[in-house]
Amino acid sequence: MTDIEEGSNTLWSKIEPLLAHVERPSRYINGEYGVPHLPLSQSSQVQLNVGLCYPAAYELGQSNQALHVLYDQASRVEGVRVQRTFLPGEDMATLLKEQQLSLFTLEDCTAVNKLDVLGITLPFELCFPAVLEILDLSGLPVRAADRTADMPLVIVGGPAAYNPEPIAPFVDAVFLGEADGGALSDILIALRDLQASDTSPSRQMQMEALAQIPGVYVPCLFDSGVQAEPIMRRVAHDFHSADFTPACLMVPYAELIHDRLTVEVRRGCTRGCRFCQAGITYRPVRERSADSIVAAAVTGIERTGFDEVSLTSLSTTDYSLIEEVLQRLKRRFAGTGVSVSIPSLRVDNFSIDLVRILADRGTGASKKSSLTFAPEAGSQRLRDVINKGVTDQQLLDTVAYAFENGWTRVKLYFMIGLPTETDEDVTAIGDLVKQVLHTARENVNPSKRGSVQISVSVSTFVPKAHTPFQWEPQLLPEETLRRQKILQGAIPRKGIKLSWHDASGSFIEGLVARGGREIAPLIEEVWRSAQGAVAYVDNFDFDYWETAANNLNVNLESLINNRLDSQDSLPWSHLHAGVSTDWLLDEAAAARNEQFTPDCAFDTCSNCDVCDNLNVDIHLADDTVRAGARHD
Amino acid sequence: MTNPTLFRLRIAYAKQGRGRFLSHLEVQRYLTRLVRRSGLPYAVSQGFNPQMRLATGPALSVAAAGKREYCDLTLMTYVKPMDALRCLNEVQTDYLPVLDAAYVGTKEPSLNAAICAQAICATIEDAFADISADVQPEELAQQLQAGLAALQARDTLEVELKDKTKVFDSAMHVPKDIDVVTKGSALQIGLTLRISPQGSLRPDALLAALFRAADLPAPDIGSVKLQRTALYLDDGEGGLRLPL
Ligand code: SF4
Numbered sequence A: 001m002t003d004i005e006e007g008s009n010t011l012w013s014k015i016e017p018l019l020a021h022v023e024r025p026s027r028y029i030n031g032e033y034g035v036p037h038l039p040l041s042q043s044s045q046v047q048l049n050v051g052l053c054y055p056a057a058y059e060l061g062q063s064n065q066a067l068h069v070l071y072d073q074a075s076r077v078e079g080v081r082v083q084r085t086f087l088p089g090e091d092m093a094t095l096l097k098e099q100q101l102s103l104f105t106l107e108d109c110t111a112v113n114k115l116d117v118l119g120i121t122l123p124f125e126l127c128f129p130a131v132l133e134i135l136d137l138s139g140l141p142v143r144a145a146d147r148t149a150d151m152p153l154v155i156v157g158g159p160a161a162y163n164p165e166p167i168a169p170f171v172d173a174v175f176l177g178e179a180d181g182g183a184l185s186d187i188l189i190a191l192r193d194l195q196a197s198d199t200s201p202s203r204q205m206q207m208e209a210l211a212q213i214p215g216v217y218v219p220c221l222f223d224s225g226v227q228a229e230p231i232m233r234r235v236a237h238d239f240h241s242a243d244f245t246p247a248c249l250m251v252p253y254a255e256l257i258h259d260r261l262t263v264e265v266r267r268g269c270t271r272g273c274r275f276c277q278a279g280i281t282y283r284p285v286r287e288r289s290a291d292s293i294v295a296a297a298v299t300g301i302e303r304t305g306f307d308e309v310s311l312t313s314l315s316t317t318d319y320s321l322i323e324e325v326l327q328r329l330k331r332r333f334a335g336t337g338v339s340v341s342i343p344s345l346r347v348d349n350f351s352i353d354l355v356r357i358l359a360d361r362g363t364g365a366s367k368k369s370s371l372t373f374a375p376e377a378g379s380q381r382l383r384d385v386i387n388k389g390v391t392d393q394q395l396l397d398t399v400a401y402a403f404e405n406g407w408t409r410v411k412l413y414f415m416i417g418l419p420t421e422t423d424e425d426v427t428a429i430g431d432l433v434k435q436v437l438h439t440a441r442e443n444v445n446p447s448k449r450g451s452v453q454i455s456v457s458v459s460t461f462v463p464k465a466h467t468p469f470q471w472e473p474q475l476l477p478e479e480t481l482r483r484q485k486i487l488q489g490a491i492p493r494k495g496i497k498l499s500w501h502d503a504s505g506s507f508i509e510g511l512v513a514r515g516g517r518e519i520a521p522l523i524e525e526v527w528r529s530a531q532g533a534v535a536y537v538d539n540f541d542f543d544y545w546e547t548a549a550n551n552l553n554v555n556l557e558s559l560i561n562n563r564l565d566s567q568d569s570l571p572w573s574h575l576h577a578g579v580s581t582d583w584l585l586d587e588a589a590a591a592r593n594e595q596f597t598p599d600c601a602f603d604t605c606s607n608c609d610v611c612d613n614l615n616v617d618i619h620l621a622d623d624t625v626r627a628g629a630r631h632d
Numbered sequence B: 001m002t003n004p005t006l007f008r009l010r011i012a013y014a015k016q017g018r019g020r021f022l023s024h025l026e027v028q029r030y031l032t033r034l035v036r037r038s039g040l041p042y043a044v045s046q047g048f049n050p051q052m053r054l055a056t057g058p059a060l061s062v063a064a065a066g067k068r069e070y071c072d073l074t075l076m077t078y079v080k081p082m083d084a085l086r087c088l089n090e091v092q093t094d095y096l097p098v099l100d101a102a103y104v105g106t107k108e109p110s111l112n113a114a115i116c117a118q119a120i121c122a123t124i125e126d127a128f129a130d131i132s133a134d135v136q137p138e139e140l141a142q143q144l145q146a147g148l149a150a151l152q153a154r155d156t157l158e159v160e161l162k163d164k165t166k167v168f169d170s171a172m173h174v175p176k177d178i179d180v181v182t183k184g185s186a187l188q189i190g191l192t193l194r195i196s197p198q199g200s201l202r203p204d205a206l207l208a209a210l211f212r213a214a215d216l217p218a219p220d221i222g223s224v225k226l227q228r229t230a231l232y233l234d235d236g237e238g239g240l241r242l243p244l
Helices: A012-021 A040-045 A065-075 A090-098 A125-137 A165-170 A183-197 A203-211 A219-223 A290-304 A322-333 A352-359 A380-385 A392-404 A423-443 A446-451 A477-490 A503-513 A517-529 A542-552 A581-592 A610-614 B017-021 B024-038 B081-090 B137-153 B203-213
Strands: A048-054 A080-086 A117-121 A153-157 A173-175 A261-264 A308-312 A339-341 A371-376 A409-416 A453-460 A496-500 B007-015 B054-056 B064-075 B098-104 B115-124 B156-160 B165-169 B179-183 B186-194 B224-234
Touching: A012 A090, A048 A065, A048 A183, A065 A080, A065 A117, A065 A183, A065 A261, A090 A125, A125 A165, A125 A503, A125 A517, A153 A203, A165 A517, A173 A203, A183 A203, A203 A219, A261 A290, A290 A308, A290 A322, A290 B024, A308 A322, A322 A339, A322 A352, A371 A392, A380 A423, A392 A409, A392 A423, A409 A423, A409 A477, A423 A453, A423 A477, A453 A477, A453 A503, A477 A496, A477 A503, A503 A517, A503 A542, A517 A542, B007 B081, B017 B064, B017 B224, B024 B054, B024 B064, B024 B081, B081 B098, B115 B203, B137 B179, B137 B186, B137 B203, B156 B203, B186 B203, B203 B224
Parallel strands: A048 A080, A048 A117, A117 A153, A153 A173, A261 A308, A308 A339, A371 A409, A409 A453, A453 A496, B064 B224
Antiparallel strands: B007 B064, B007 B098, B054 B064, B115 B186, B115 B224, B156 B165, B179 B186
8 A cells, every 4th residue: 555545535636736836745644653544444433523633833733742642532532533633834725725625634634624523722822813714724614603513513622721712702612621531532422422322413412412521611501501600620630640651652754843752741830930820720730650751751762763752841850750760761762862851941940960961961951952941030029929939049050050061051031021020120130141141151161151142031921811910910012112121221232142022912912811702803803804814924913913903993902901800700700720719819919928839749738729629639759759748 | 984893774665655745854854763663773873962874865856756765774783684674664654665675885885975867757647738639649749859859959958946047968967868658648758867966957847848848838746746766876887776
C-alpha cells in the first residue's frame, strides 16, 4: 500500500491539486508516524465521528500536549472515530473558499461539517475569532442557534473557557476543567449511546444529555433554566496514578513550534500568584512518580525517535524530585544525542545542583540557550501584593550562580499595571534590571563579558476570571503607553533587549477575558468585517477591533468591565473553578495588606476549598516534603 | 580522520504517495527519528550538541516523489544489512518506506559529492485540457521533441528564480533526449538531468522551458506529478552507476 485508502467521503482528490499552491503542504497530508489508521472495513463500526480542533496552524496545534492526551483518550472509546483538524494557512483557506470546499479532517480528509462532534480547544481569549473562521470554513453557521441537528455539536474547553460568555452564542457546550481522567469519555459515551438509541437524536436531546455530565455547561439550557446549578470544574482524579504513556504517540513530519516529546510531570501550581488564572484552575498540586516519569520519557523517546524530551508543568522546578529525574534521564540518554529540557525556571528554587545538571552536556539545556525568570514586579512591595515570594537578592544570587556556571543570557519577565502599582514601582523594574546586568557581568567568565545579554519582556496586567484580582481595574491603552515610557527611561540601553506587549492587545484581551454575552456581537463583527483575516494574523492587529466597534457603533472603552464590585454577579458567576469566593476575597485583602500566602504544596493549607469542593488531594512525588505541612 | 571502528550503511528509501509533499528538511527530520525508533546503534557527532551522523543525497523538491532515494548512516557496531532493514521497516511510515540497505566504504565520497545525475519522470494529468482539442498525441510528442532541439541549439538556458536569473550551459544541462509517452489524457515525459555542485537545473524549470520552446501552454503545477526514478554516481569510466 503506498497511500491511505480513500473512503467514499474523502475530499482528498479535491484537496491534492491545491497542495502545490500552498505553503507547507505537509500540514495537510496526515500519515504521521503513530497516527492510528482505520481500515475501511472497520469504518462501518464507527458510531460517533469526532473532530478535535486547535484554532491555529498545524505546527502550533500539533505541539499542544492536551490535544495528544485527548486524542489518545477519545480513540480508546469504543465506536468513536477521532480525527484532527486545525486552522488552515491563509493560502489554503482562500483556496477552500474559492473552490467551495469545506475545512477537512486530517485522518480521513472528510468535511468537518460531516462530523458528529467538533471539540475545539480555547488556548487564549484572542483566538475566539479564529473559532468562528473554523466554523465558517466548515460550512457551518457560526451561531449555534442556526445550526441543525445534522451538523456537528460544537464543544469547547481549555484555558480560555473559564469565562466562555463572549463565545457562548457560537458553541453548543463548554467543558470546564481537565478532560482527561474520564470526562472526555463520559461526553463521548453519552453522545454515542444517544446516537445508538435513536439514529437521529434532536439537538435538544443531545444538549440535555450533555448537561447531565459534571463539568459541562450548556449555555442555551442555562438560559432557559433547565441547567440551574453552578457548573463545577472537573479534575482528573487519577492524574498522578494513571499509566500515562499515550498509546498513540504522533511524530510529525513538519517542524512544530514545540518539536519534541513532552512528559507532563506535575499538574497545578499553588505558589499563589494572585494574577494567575492557571494557578487557580489547575489546583491542587499533583505530581507523578519519578519512576513513571522516567519510564514515560524513555519509552516515549524509543517509540517516537524524538531527540528531545521536555518535562512540562506550570512550574517544573517545583517538582519535588526534579534533580533525581534529571540525573536519571541524563544517565539514560548519555551518548545518544537525546536532550532533556524544562520549559522555565524559578528564581526561588533554582539550586546550584540544578544549574550543574542543566549545564551538563546531554541534558539539552545548552549554555548558549537563555535562562528565563519571572520576577513580574520590580519592587518588593509590589511582589508582596501579587504574592510573588521572591526577593531581589534571590534573583541576583541565581543570576550569579548561572553566569558563573557558563550561561551568558537571561530573560526576565515583568508586568506593568498590576493593582496598586505606582510610577516608583515601574522605575524599580529598571533598577532591578540594572543590578541583574551588573551581577551578570561581574560573574561571567571575563572572556565572555561581551556576550552577556539580558532580555526584558514586559506585559500588561490583564485581570482574569476566578482569580483574587478578578475585580481589579485594568489599564486603558493610554495609561499603559505612559507607563511603558517611564519604563523605557528607567532601563539601561546598553546590554538590555527590551520588548513589551502591545498596549491595545492587552486591552482587548482584558475586554474579552471579563466580558459577558454582550461581547459576542463584537467578536462576530471583528471576524465578519475582516472577512476572516483576523484569524490568521500572527501579531495582534487593533484595526480589526476598531473597525468592528465602529461598524456596531460602540465604544470599546465603554464595553470593558473595569469597575467590578465584589457584591455584583460576574459574567462567570455560574461557573465554579473550585475555590470559594470568600477565599478569593481574603486573597484580595491580603494583596492590599501586602501579606504573603504560602504555597500549600509545601506549607500549610490556606483554605481555598478546592480540595473539598473537587474531592481531591495534594499529591507530591516526595512525601517527605510535606511532612511538616498542616492540611486543614 | 576516519574512525576504523565505524560502519557506513547506505539506505535506499522511497518518497511516495502523499509523502511527495514533504520538503527535504522534513524528510531529513523523519529519517533521523526513524533511525532512533529502529534502535540501530547510530553514531553521533562530537561537540556540545551531538547530532546523529546521517547524510542524505541531493534534495528532492516539495511535491516531487522519489522512487529510490538514499542516505548514509554511520553505525557504531556492525549490524547485518538485512537485520538493519527489518528494524527500519518495522517503524517506518507508508510515505517513506525503506527499500534496501548495504554497507559502503567509510572513505567513499559522500552521496552529495558523488551523485552526478538524476532520472525524472513527469506525469501531466489532463495534459490536453489547455491545448487545442484537435492536437493528436503524436503531434504533441513531436512538438516537445522540437522544443528540446530548440533548447539544445541555444548556448545557454536562463532560469528565473525568486530574486535572480540563473544561466545554465545548454550543452551540459539540457538533456540529450526525452521520452514522451501519452496514456489517455495523461502525458508522461522521461528525462535525465545532470547534478553538479556548481548548480543543477531543476526538473520543473526544464519542463517549463521545454513547453515554452515547443510553443505549448505550461501545465498547471497542481496537475504535474514529478517523480525522480533514479539517482546515479559517476562510475569513473565516463558512465553512470547506481549508488546501491
Ligand atoms: S484546599 Fe488547601 S491544600 Fe487544597 S488547594 Fe486549597 S489551599 Fe491548597
